[in-house]
Amino acid sequence: MGAYNTIAFDAAKCDGCGDCMSACANTKVGADDALKEAPLGGTARSRIQIGGTAETGYELALCRQCGDPKCVTVCPAGALGKDLSNGVIGWDAAKCVDCLLCTVGCAYAGIALDEATGRVAKCDMCEGNPSCVKACPHDALKLVTTSRIYNEVGGWEDLFAPGLAGCQGCNTELLMRHTLRRVGPDTVLATPPGCVPGMGSVGFNGTTGTKVPVFHPLLTNTAPMLAGVKRHYKRIGREVTALAIAGDGGASDVGFQSLSGAAERNEQILFMVVDNEGYMNTGMQRSSCTPYGAWTSTTPVGQGAGGVHSQGKTQDAKNLPLIMVNHRCEYVATASTACMEDLYDKLDKAIEASRRGFAYLHVYSPCTTGWRFPTDQNMEVARKAVDTTFVMLWEYTRADGLHFTRPVDDPLPVTEYLKAMGRFRHLSDDQISHIQSKVVENLGFVKQLAHGAKA
Amino acid sequence: MSTTTLEAPVEAKPKQKVILCEGNEAAALGVALARPDMVAVYPITPQSSLVEHVAKLIADGRMDADIVDAEGEHSVLSVLQGGALAGARTYTATCGPGLAFMFEPYFRTSGMRLPIVMSIVTRDGITPQSVWGGHQDAMTVREVGWVQVYCETVQEVLDTTIMAFKIAEHHDVMLPVNVCLDGNYLSYGTSRVELPDQAEVDAFMGVKDVNWHVALDPLRPMAVDPLTGGSSGRGPSTFVRYRKGQCRGMQNSLRVIEEVHEEWAKRFGRSYAPLVEDYRMEDADYAIMTLGSMSGAGKDAIDEARDAGKKVGLIKIKTFSPFPVDVLMKSLKNVRALGVVDRSVGFRWNCGPMYQETLGALYRLGRHVPAQSFIGGLAGADITVGHFHRVIEATEALLSGPASTEPVWLNEND
Structure with a gap:
């Protein structure tokens, strides 16, 4: 499968003018005559519908041309199908039995009853040149090429077993499945104690959750043990990717010496840290990657003695990826599951770099359980971390130095990030000021590194 | 089983080169003759000259092995565990505080049944501070499931180091082996040593096969060391099966140690009481x-x-x-x-x-x-x-x- 085009909607730019709906109806049925009042005074004959108000914000109802379309799955007549040449989900009027099950299956209101004909209607992308996009005066609709992740990676083998026992809303399973799909079967995978094996990737009592060779190193020796595997395959002339998916605690605390040693020796491994800012698998204890002020089970909030309140962690987080930059690794990058395209670019580069030397990928991974936020907010929390520059996305090579891959021109105040989580609920104004000033300081520091790299 | 093989009949002795060397060099020469794929080193008194000799043998092309200069003993043994799981014959040496620092992966090596050979150039424990010989280090880890043999002479160090690989890799054993040589007295003691012929040692060692039982190999994927135990399901019996296997390997090693010493005596004309x-x-x-x-x-x-x-x-x-x-x-x-x-x-x-x-x-x-x-x-x-x-x-x-x-x-x- 190649990349497909789809229509993207930017709600912030939409003013609800309805020009898109008129254009669609004109194109598809030759008129914008409404059978009945459509939202915003548009037309019910349009395949695109804009709902909402200026106060509540505008929403889009339109076929997403899904890769895994539920309308197709539920259709009992075989009337709906995805055209693999262009990605468009087509409707066959001759086969349709008008049961309307597809309208129930679609979560996006992308296929709906056209009361004028008594049959369903949906977007067909206007042969690749949609009228709605051309008609939008505000740039709120754009024709974009869909994620190559969806189209390419979706077809690769998932090398983890279904049904891993992660916490509800955890994004680490997403990360694991995507990563191993990309790395492929000629891999030896190391997952030291933590959430990754905790959800069953290595297995329990004779079962295993992974389809490639996988092992538990000690919490302390992931990098050298994996390096030993890689070295012997190199010696006997076999190309094997050596991949670690480790937690921040083992990497930044008790396993730091062995990580540093392996990086200094430029061992040909890819070391991925899934940073959920603490020992979350063992019950949410503090690590050196835990940020200032955060509640953890070993930096709890309490009244304290002598009027000195306990207010979460009292030290700033160790910046492990910058420490790895100072090892002059083949490749170092930070990533976030809020920015999967960015993550994928970096994964490609890291895999390639690990054939030459030490590659290090640091992925920020919000922890639904330990950071205390609702289970449907994981991506939102990850996105807020990036948008406030609490987390910065950059990459480093010896040749090109450090540069931002997703610069944030106008960062949101850090409170937008902090207020999304229960672990920061207790923060005083002074603590928030400290965090904001540290965010600014860290951003300035990395900007200096990035600037120096170009100079 | 005989209690002594000192007077075992000796066949015509193959011609062997005679050299003068210290125990640490004898160990290094024994390692070279056993042809490991990978050695990992970190220096510590009184072991240091041993790994220096190994490094020089590799640098001079007299030994073909991947040498890993690790940043500490903990990583030394960890690298070798990875190597062994990929199929490498592996070796290292340590003592005293180095062995203590190595303890976490040391404990695990026998459980994973990895036939790693490690010399302990024995050193007394600290504190009181001391850098001198004594058996306290090796004795402290005697209950961890490694086979441990102690040498009396420099020649026995060389011969036993080679034999240790064969004992460790025997399919009925599959356990790591410590060759203990007394710090100071054997490490630096210089004496006449007969150097076995490489071709004879190759014939003695046979075909290497170190990860038939547990491997990290994409051609035969498996989960190495998944979680076991607990109080329900297959947990208790799974754990016991592994532990019993270790104990059986230890007991089997008594027979294998005798057999290997006997074969050594026949091939090289030097016999030692094995047990x-x-x-x-x-x-x-x-x-x-x-x-x-x-x-x-x-x-x-x-x-x-x-x-x-x-x-x-x-x-x-x-x-x-x-x-x-x-x-x-x-x-x-x-x-x-x-x-x-x-x-x-x-x-x-x-x-x-x-x-x-x-x-x-x-x-x-x-x-x-x-x-x-x-x-x-x-x-x-x-x-x-x-x-x-x-x-x-x-x-x-x-x-x-x-x-x-x-x-x-x-x-x-x-």
Whole structure:
């Protein structure tokens, strides 16, 4: 499968003018005559519908041309199908039995009853040149090429077993499945104690959750043990990717010496840290990657003695990826599951770099359980971390130095990030000021590194 | 099982090069002859010259192995675990504080049944601060499932280092092996050494096959060391099966150690008692027990005592782990008093560790044998022929008098 085009909607730019709906109806049925009042005074004959108000914000109802379309799955007549040449989900009027099950299956209101004909209607992308996009005066609709992740990676083998026992809303399973799909079967995978094996990737009592060779190193020796595997395959002339998916605690605390040693020796491994800012698998204890002020089970909030309140962690987080930059690794990058395209670019580069030397990928991974936020907010929390520059996305090579891959021109105040989580609920104004000033300081520091790299 | 193979018949000796070297170099030469794929090194006194020799052998092209200069002993053993799981024959050496730092992966090596060979150039424990020889390091980890053999001479260091790979990789064993050589006395002791021919060693070693049982190999994917145990499902029985397998491997090693020593004697003309050596034990009324390089002085003292008409012999332990109880019982069959000399301390029982282990074997004998613990040679101190005469006299006194529950500290007034 190649990349497909789809229509993207930017709600912030939409003013609800309805020009898109008129254009669609004109194109598809030759008129914008409404059978009945459509939202915003548009037309019910349009395949695109804009709902909402200026106060509540505008929403889009339109076929997403899904890769895994539920309308197709539920259709009992075989009337709906995805055209693999262009990605468009087509409707066959001759086969349709008008049961309307597809309208129930679609979560996006992308296929709906056209009361004028008594049959369903949906977007067909206007042969690749949609009228709605051309008609939008505000740039709120754009024709974009869909994620190559969806189209390419979706077809690769998932090398983890279904049904891993992660916490509800955890994004680490997403990360694991995507990563191993990309790395492929000629891999030896190391997952030291933590959430990754905790959800069953290595297995329990004779079962295993992974389809490639996988092992538990000690919490302390992931990098050298994996390096030993890689070295012997190199010696006997076999190309094997050596991949670690480790937690921040083992990497930044008790396993730091062995990580540093392996990086200094430029061992040909890819070391991925899934940073959920603490020992979350063992019950949410503090690590050196835990940020200032955060509640953890070993930096709890309490009244304290002598009027000195306990207010979460009292030290700033160790910046492990910058420490790895100072090892002059083949490749170092930070990533976030809020920015999967960015993550994928970096994964490609890291895999390639690990054939030459030490590659290090640091992925920020919000922890639904330990950071205390609702289970449907994981991506939102990850996105807020990036948008406030609490987390910065950059990459480093010896040749090109450090540069931002997703610069944030106008960062949101850090409170937008902090207020999304229960672990920061207790923060005083002074603590928030400290965090904001540290965010600014860290951003300035990395900007200096990035600037120096170009100079 | 024979209690001694010292007088084993020797076939025509193959021609061997004779050199002069220290024990650490002999160990390095033995490693080179065994052709490991991977060695990982981190220096520590008195092991350092051993890994320096290994590094130089590789640098000079006399040894074809991947050498990993790790940043500490913990990573040294970790790298080798990875290598072994990919199919490599692996080697390292350490001692004392290095062994202590290595303990986390050390404990795991035997559980994963990885046939890694590691020399322990034995060193006393700190504190008090010391960099000198003593068995405290190796004794401290005697309960971790590694096979541990102790050498008496520099030549035995070289020969045993090669044999250790064959013992470790035997399919009935599949356990890591420590070759213990006394820090200072063997590490730096220089003597005449016969160097086996490489082709002969290759024929002796046979085909390498180290990860048939557990591997990290995309061609035969498996999960290595998934979680086991707990109190439900298959957990308890799975864990017990692994542990029982380790114990069976340890017991199997007693037979394999004897077989490998026997084959070594046939091929190379040098024989060593594989488990327990009886020295002048015929018609002995009482005996002293030794371990490692102290045995030479002990044997000299026994010779002099025999010349003086005393009916005393010496029992030397070579294989300390697993403890060769059955063979030792044969040595003790007619003994009526026993003195056990340790080069380390057993803090829990206020005696030497080998003494404590021997009490267990004596229990199986089914009759009371008075025994005395002697502790000497700590932190580099010498155990001389004179010390051994004191041991012989005190043990002889047990034939007619009571034994003490206090150990005798041989170097206390030196």
